Amino acid sequence: MGADRGALVLLLAALPLAAAFLPLHARASGGRPAVLCTPRPARSPGPRMTAAAVAIADARFKGNVAQYLVDLHDARAVFDFCGGMMFQLVLSEKLRSHLAAAAAGGAQQLEVFGAAADRMAKIPGYRQDADADNVRLFHGREVRQVGGGEGGMGFVLHLSFGGGGDPEGWTAEELKGYDGWGHDSQRTWREGQRLEREGFTAFRTKFGPDAFSLHHKFYLHLDARNQLWLSAEDGCEGTPA
Numbered sequence: 466m467g468a469d470r471g472a473l474v475l476l477l478a479a480l481p482l483a484a485a486f487l488p489l490h491a492r493a494s495g496g497r498p499a500v501l502c503t504p505r506p507a508r509s510p511g512p513r514m515t516a517a518a519v520a521i522a523d524a525r526f527k528g529n530v531a532q533y534l535v536d537l538h539d540a541r542a543v544f545d546f547c548g549g550m551m552f553q554l555v556l557s558e559k560l561r562s563h564l565a566a567a568a569a570g571g572a573q574q575l576e577v578f579g580a581a582a583d584r585m586a587k588i589p590g591y592r593q594d595a596d597a598d599n600v601r602l603f604h605g606r607e608v609r610q611v612g613g614g615e616g617g618m619g620f621v622l623h624l625s626f627g628g629g630g631d632p633e634g635w636t637a638e639e640l641k642g643y644d645g646w647g648h649d650s651q652r653t654w655r656e657g658q659r660l661e662r663e664g665f666t667a668f669r670t671k672f673g674p675d676a677f678s679l680h681h682k683f684y685l686h687l688d689a690r691n692q693l694w695l696s697a698e699d700g701c702e703g704t705p706a
Contacts, residue, residue: 551616597627
């Protein structure tokens with residue numbers, strides 16, 4: 466079984482755009498292979514904490530998670546999503562500036578939820594809408610087929626500033642059509658040309674000519690071991706690798 470499992474992992478890694486998580490004929494909007502990031506089952510007790518996870522737990526208790534996210538972005542750090550899908554964390558310039566201000570005490574510090582809030586629907590005041598306050602909830606995109614992304618898979622997790630005024634933020638069409646509580650296979654993936662037409666004019670300059678994306682809302686929570694998870698509304702989540 467060990468050899469078979471290793472061969473399967475190699476096969477999955479070789480498939481384009483992590484299409485191994487779907488039947489090969491499945492396609493997203495625009496003809497691109499869709500990616501199903503299956504929510505993790507309940508974790509008990511979970512893996513050993515990595516050095517990065519220990520650091521984020523410490524940062525949380527010191528009350529400066531905003532600085533830690535800035536540091537992760539600056540270090541081109543990678544999050545392990547859905548058990549092996551490596552996403553580089555990328556903050557928009559406006560969100561990075563906002564988080565840096567929060568880290569220095571010039572804006573509200575981020576909220577990290579406890580282990581009981583292991584799905585977004587469990588956080589107090591949860592609503593199925595497109596709102597993000599840059600404290601409890603964040604606008605983001607999973608971006609595929611990125612040129613030069615860390616992690617070796619061409620995946621980026623792009624967080625932007627919610628509330629307007631961010632050239633890299635969600636477009637009006639993304640806000641209007643957001644349905645991130647639903648299943649990825651039923652949602653609309655956007656290619657670079659479409660995003661640029663909708664208003665994110667530097668999308669392909671930032672991520673490469675072949676990049677495409679799906680937008681999600683995200684939040685931060687800990688597990689029972691004080692390990693930090695960055696989680697999408699649909700339950701797909703990752704931790705610093």
